[in-house]
């Protein structure tokens with residue numbers, strides 16, 4: 001609260017990892033701006049957090065696949081003292097790139113790349129001006145190598161990974177802590193909505209609690225966190241083999257898990 005309060009903005013707070021960020025930040029005493037498209041889910045979560053912790057909540061419904069989405073959000077919270085930005089909203093996809101509709105790819109790049117970029121820029125300026133605060137950028141272990149059959153998603157998460165790592169260096173002197181969170185498979189609606197069949201995943205998906213706890217415990221202490229020993233080992237293994245080999249191995253795994 002002292003370092004990253006009084007308000008945190010959480011994008012993609014209506015489900016999964018984002019909703020868990022909201023719950024754990026509320027438990028630590030922060031006030032919350034909850035952002036997503038599904039207002040009913042955000043209102044339900046806001047009511048839960050108020051009942052449990054007395055949390056001040058502001059809800060901003062916003063479509064981050066619309067180029068104006070990030071600017072709408074920045075305008076809506078112009079009067080709020082934001083100390084922490086959680087760039088979490090994201091979408092996945094499955095299938096061979098050439099078989100997908102261009103509009104699906106455009107929306108993915110807007111939500112997964114353009115929105116975190118615009119929000120890191122807009123909120124980054126505000127954080128630098130107050131010389132205190134933090135940012136979390138949610139990437140993925142899928143961004144450590146080419147990800148066949150989810151090529152655009154893997155590439156978008158590689159973008160998030162490199163953006164976060166670079167901003168951590170750029171903003172350190174201004175007192176802003178930037179953390180990149182790279183989860184592996186996590187038990188949320190996300191993988192299912194992207195066509196992953198949980199029955200075919202060879203490892204146990206992590207639950208959201210430890211993923212978010214690892215991020216909040218790492219903020220200000222390190223710049224990249226990969227929750228789960230197996231995910232960390234896999235991420236390190238990728239660095240030890242030729243990149244083409246890593247992409248082929250990732251492709252075999254993707255073929256197996258998508259329905």
Ligand SMILES: NC(=O)c1ccc[n+]([C@@H]2O[C@H](COP(=O)([O-])OP(=O)(O)OC[C@H]3O[C@@H](n4cnc5c(N)ncnc54)[C@H](OP(=O)(O)O)[C@@H]3O)[C@@H](O)[C@H]2O)c1
Pocket residue numbers: 011012013014015016017018035036037038039041062063064065066088089090091092111138139140141142182183184185186187188189190191193
């Ligand atoms: N689950 C995993 O295995 C996994 C692994 C690695 C990384 N991640 C990353 O973790 C982050 C959260 O994913 P999750 O697994 O928690 O998935 P999720 O449960 O599907 O949550 C995605 C969130 O993003 C929001 N969102 C999606 N499209 C949006 C749009 N156009 N405008 C505004 N908000 C939008 C959704 O809200 P609305 O639908 O209400 O708009 C939802 O709150 C993503 O960045 C994902 O890439 C997940």
